[in-house]
Amino acid sequence: MEKRGIFAGVNSIKFNQFFKTDEDCIKYIAEIKWEEGYNCKRCGNKKFIKGSKLYFRRCLKCKYDESPTAGTMFDKVKFSLLIAFHIVFKIVTKKKGMSTLELSREFQLRQMTCWGFKWKIQKAMASSLTNPLQGTVHVDEFFVGGPEEQKRGRAKGDKKLVVLALEIIENGVGRAYAEVIEHASSKELGLFLKKHVSKDATVIADQWTGYTPLKKEFSKLEQVASDSGKNFNDIHLHIMNIKGWLRGIHHHCSKEHIQGYLNEYHYRYNRCNHMGSMFDLLIKRMVENSPIRLN
Ligand SMILES: [Zn+2]
Secondary structure, eight states: OOOOOOOOOOOOOHHHHOSSSHHHHHHHHHHHTTTTTOOOOOTTTOOOEOOTTTTOOTTTTTOOEOOOOSSSSTTOSSSOHHHHHHHHHHHHHHHTTOHHHHHHOOOOTOHHHHHHHHHHHHHTTTTTTTSSBBEEEEEEEEESSSOOOOOTTTOOOTOOOEEEEEEEEEEEEEEEEEEEEEEHHHHHHHHHHHHHHHTTTEEEEEEEEEGGGGTSSTTTTTEETTTGGGGGGGHHHHHHHHHHHHHHHOOOOHHHHHHHHHHHHHHHHTTOOOGHHHHHHHHHHHHSSOOOOOO
């Protein structure tokens, strides 16, 4: 099998040399899609001939003429694939991403169109759940989208409650994950930890009662007094950074929206030492993810 061409790096001049036309992008998608071999989407047959257009494949048995973008997040995108690739590149390589307003200005698209595509990108940026946090992990909750003062426990009105887990490593911090939850209950906190944190990790939380029953599953869970935040400096700084970023860009307040932004934030944050592969990984996920229809 031929090795596919992979774009690595964050250099926009190199990016522009690699992707000059829509054809370059469709080729990139086709190579990812059929990297492990061809399998007809309709009948499962493995033999094909060239399809009606460049990089299309036609099934020899059922004659289905398959576009490389069919069944991917690039299906029926309302603008050129070259623009789509540029948007993905900007969102992964710019430290703070790009708002839909900035995207609409730069690429001369309607803001709603940008919003729809960015929403797909954020879906693809969600954690794969294959690399749970390890070692020492701090966990805390915070509110977004409303006044700071809020009684602990549950979200109300427009405010959304978010739980965050952050790896504490020698001389600094490691990866992090965050999720929108309804209540800071043992059940919801437990579901979050099980998804994103290794059972062997030393989980450190404050003295909120919601964490206490979780010691059964996370045997190294410790609850320590917050001491006015002194014991949780790193995670509080991380929370401040997320809040500052969200304040600058988000307008809608639905749970799904906030989750999308949290996914976006941590996709970049968790890969700050592997920036070279961020673009290719995201395109790969967008090709492998089933398309999302926006009504
Ligand atoms: Zn077929």
